Amino acid sequence: MTAALQVEKLNRSFGALAVTRDVDLTLERGARHALIGPNGAGKTTLVNLITGVLRPQSGRVLLNGDDVTQTSQAARARRGLARTFQINQLFRGLTVLENLTMTIGERDGECNNLWRAAGAKPSIIEEALDHLESLRLVDDALRLVRELPYGRQRLVEIAIALAQKPRVLLLDEPAAGVPSSESHLILDVVAALDPDIAVLIIEHDMDVVFRFAKEITVLVQGAVFTHGTPQQIMADEQVRAVYLGEEGHKVAGAAHG
Numbered sequence: 001m002t003a004a005l006q007v008e009k010l011n012r013s014f015g016a017l018a019v020t021r022d023v024d025l026t027l028e029r030g031a032r033h034a035l036i037g038p039n040g041a042g043k044t045t046l047v048n049l050i051t052g053v054l055r056p057q058s059g060r061v062l063l064n065g066d067d068v069t070q071t072s073q074a075a076r077a078r079r080g081l082a083r084t085f086q087i088n089q090l091f092r093g094l095t096v097l098e099n100l101t102m103t104i105g106e107r108d109g110e111c112n113n114l115w116r117a118a119g120a121k122p123s124i125i126e127e128a129l130d131h132l133e134s135l136r137l138v139d140d141a142l143r144l145v146r147e148l149p150y151g152r153q154r155l156v157e158i159a160i161a162l163a164q165k166p167r168v169l170l171l172d173e174p175a176a177g178v179p180s181s182e183s184h185l186i187l188d189v190v191a192a193l194d195p196d197i198a199v200l201i202i203e204h205d206m207d208v209v210f211r212f213a214k215e216i217t218v219l220v221q222g223a224v225f226t227h228g229t230p231q232q233i234m235a236d237e238q239v240r241a242v243y244l245g246e247e248g249h250k251v252a253g254a255a256h257g
């Protein structure tokens with residue numbers, strides 16, 4: 001089976017600092033994969049390399065078997081790659097519905113007059129409402145994004161990513177900054193994502209990771225430290241050491257596996 005996303009021997013440095021080192025990562029269709037690692041391990045850089053924000057010095061990124069390493073972010077989005085960001089990127093002065101109709105219009109190459117929901121085609125508004133309904137956001141459709149509680153803003157972001165009809169979805173700390181009273185909303189949505197979509201989640205909260213992921217890749221100092229099932233990762237003394245900070249510096253420098 002062709003992988004939904006394949007990362008092969010990816011390398012990226014900033015000056016003398018090697019931030020991504022020979023990283024391999026494969027997401028099959030429907031994968032539930034978590035990327036974890038200490039602060040500064042290179043998780044966001046890896047996501048930026050996958051989405052095309054950054055170019056690697058060497059290595060390849062393949063979407064559904066096609067090499068997209070040299071293509072733009074937009075081209076990768078058209079091939080089914082969507083992401084959410086650590087800090088939300090919504091149009092806060094527009095309504096939730098307008099944010100969605102703009103995304104769908106852009107996806108379908110119908111940007112004219114879709115700036116406001118009022119100018120959107122009925123079919124686009126209908127689809128936008130369907131997405132909002134599936135995330136239980138319909139009641140907020142006509143509210144300005146900036147008026148929503150932060151947790152619901154993060155949900156709108158996920159709705160926008162899903163409106164792109166992705167095959168591969170990258171979730172960069174979807175619950176970061178969300179008060180615990182609201183975080184269950186996000187976790188429920190993440191747990192209920194379409195089983196055909198391959199999902200890579202970057203998350204610091206280990207409860208979320210162990211609840212969601214079927215596979216975990218641990219990144220340390222830019223390199224894959226280990227990879228395995230949640231049970232394997234949980235039982236791995238060296239991973240525990242990295243997280244508990246016990247001799248983490250030694251472990252981080254050691255070759256593993």
Ligand SMILES: Nc1ncnc2c1ncn2[C@@H]1O[C@H](COP(=O)(O)OP(=O)(O)OP(=O)(O)O)[C@@H](O)[C@H]1O
Pocket residue numbers: 014017019037038039040041042043044045046
């Ligand atoms: N544009 C850049 N120029 C120089 N150094 C950078 C750049 N982007 C990231 N770095 C460095 O690369 C390393 C990895 O950063 P990155 O943000 O990818 O880590 P991370 O694992 O996502 O961290 P966190 O969990 O704190 O978000 C850090 O040392 C960071 O300072």
